[in-house]
Amino acid sequence: MVGFEYAKKSDNASNKNNLLSDAVINLDHGDPTAFEEYWRKMGDRCTVVIKGWELMSYFSDVNKVCWFMEPELENAIRGLHAAVGNAATEERYIVVGTGSTQLCQAAVHSLSSLRPCGTHPVSVVAAAPYYSTYVEETTYVRSEMYRWGGDARRYEKEEGPYIELVTSPNNPDGTMREEVVKRPQGKVIYDLAYYWPHFTPITHRPHHDIMLFTFSKLSGHAGSRIGWALVKDKEVAKKMVEYIMVNSIGVSKESQMRAAKVLNVMTETCRSHSxxxxxxxxxxxxxxxxxxxxxxxxxxxxxxxxxxxxxxxxxxxxxxxxxxxxxxxxxxxxxxxxxxxxxxxxxxxxxxxxxxxxxxxxxxxxxxxxxxxxxxxxxxxxxxxxxxxxxxxx
Missing domain, CATH: 3.90.1150.10 (Aspartate Aminotransferase, domain 1)
Known part of the structure; x- marks a missing residue:
């Protein structure tokens, strides 16, 4: 449920405060408006101007696996990870998506579709407490290739192929996580949406096969709907791109350019004391x-x-x-x-x-x-x- 945080605007300040004090407040969703003040203080440093004739094509670079990703965004992503030290980007393909939600679905689809015939559906599991949307993502389309398998700890004794979703730091309890099942038939997707230094100590530089990040929780720009995956295997990356192509024919270039600008500013200022x-x-x-x-x-x-x-x-x-x-x-x-x-x-x-x-x-x-x-x-x-x-x- 969205839209309960603020009552209707009023010119009377005391009336507005009375309405707000009696309002239903929504802490169910994770709308990251807490960082709005910072970006206001940055003024025009993140302003992007796009002319009417720019960014009209579906394509960005047809020679890249992710052919709809703007080069400026790829460079900005690699630059910020290098500055923060929270993920390895070398020898990895970057796949941009409409938020990490789409990328998670694309990764699950990719891994399950690359399995040998006759082994479907693949069980998708996560250690409880887990991000509740994982259940919705893996059950909504009722795919014959994968199914929600529940708590990863209960799945340790099960047989067959599986995909484990690992959120670290974890959503909802904030703990650092590693994979639980650890069997040869399995694949792991690491959701590192919150592995940034304003949420948790950066203790190491992960180099997992699939790592998901989101612009939303990093900077607070949830409305831009930008996420990215760092993918080691080219075939997995290609399948993810194929999924996004069928699902949304790429990702908004306007959003990509805004994200690139903001990420670059974050990189430029990340060591500043002011x-x-x-x-x-x-x-x-x-x-x-x-x-x-x-x-x-x-x-x-x-x-x-x-x-x-x-x-x-x-x-x-x-x-x-x-x-x-x-x-x-x-x-x-x-x-x-x-x-x-x-x-x-x-x-x-x-x-x-x-x-x-x-x-x-x-x-x-x-x-x-x-x-x-x-x-x-x-x-x-x-x-x-x-x-x-x-x-x-x-």
Whole structure:
């Protein structure tokens, strides 16, 4: 559900505040509006001007595997990964997609279609708690080539080919992940959407066969719908491109050029002490997590709990730092069986229930990426919750 964060505009400031204080706030989705302030301060540095006659063709470079990707975007992607040190791009093909959601579908299609005949459908698995949209992506089209196989930990003893989706840092609980099943018949897709220094320490430079990234969670530009995959195997990359060609005949060039401009600015400023996006983003996320933990710890009877993340040395910042995930994996500790999502809904806070992520209703995923006023309202409502000892949320 989208569109609950803000009430109708009013010229009367006090009236607007009253409406906002009574509004339903949506922390179910991960709309990354938290970084809007930074890009406002950057002024015209990321402005892109496209003339009416430019970018009219379907094609960008017919000699490339991903023939609809603009060279400027490819160079910008490689440049930023080199500056941050969070993924190997050498000897890898870059496939651009309409967000990492399309790329994940393309990768699953590619890997399952390249399997020997007679071994379909391939099971697609992920260790719980997992990103709930993986279930929707693998079941929506009812493909005969693959099917959703559930929790990867339960699949370890199963036979047959499989594709494991590994999100690291994980969505929803923010933990660092590795593959679980580890069998010769399997393939692994690494979703590294949040492996950036404003969310987590950059401890190593991954070089997996398929790695997915998204412009949305990196910079906050979700509306541009840009993602990219770093793919080692040329045939897998070609199949992914084929999927995108059939699905959307390429990717918007206007979006690609905007993304290239923003990524280049991020690369240029990433070591700056005054206008580094990653420094700004890390401080923003740390501040929010500090405030959230303070609210949780100040409540009596340990009503809520949050995961704890160890510090690690970050190669990008050159010092030990903590993790500040894009989502809070909030649990209720008062009752063994409780519907935390329903409890928060009574406070007009929408979250994503843990049972959608392969967990339970004791947990919810709450976005940490909303605007400042929405986040403040969330903290206020969370702090106001009290549960009598005899109360049952079941």
């Amino acid at each position: 206008d580094s996006f990653f420094l700004y983003g890390r401080d923003k996320m740390k501040n929010r997590w500090d405030k959230l933990r303070e609210v949780v710890e100040q409540q009596s009877d340990d009503i809520f709990t949050l995961p704890k993340y160890p510090e690690a040395f970050c190669n990008f910042f050159g010092k030990p730092i903590g993790s500040y995930p894009a989502f809070a994996w909030l649990a209720i500790g008062c009752h063994e069986e409780s519907d935390l999502g329903s409890l928060l809904m009574k406070q007009k806070v929408l979250t994503r229930s843990g049972n959608r992520c392969g967990s339970d209703k004791n947990h919810v995923r709450a976005s940490m990426l909303c605007r400042d006023d929405v986040f403040s309202l969330f903290l206020h409502r969370l702090a106001s919750i009290t549960i009598p000892a005899t109360d049952s949320l079941h």
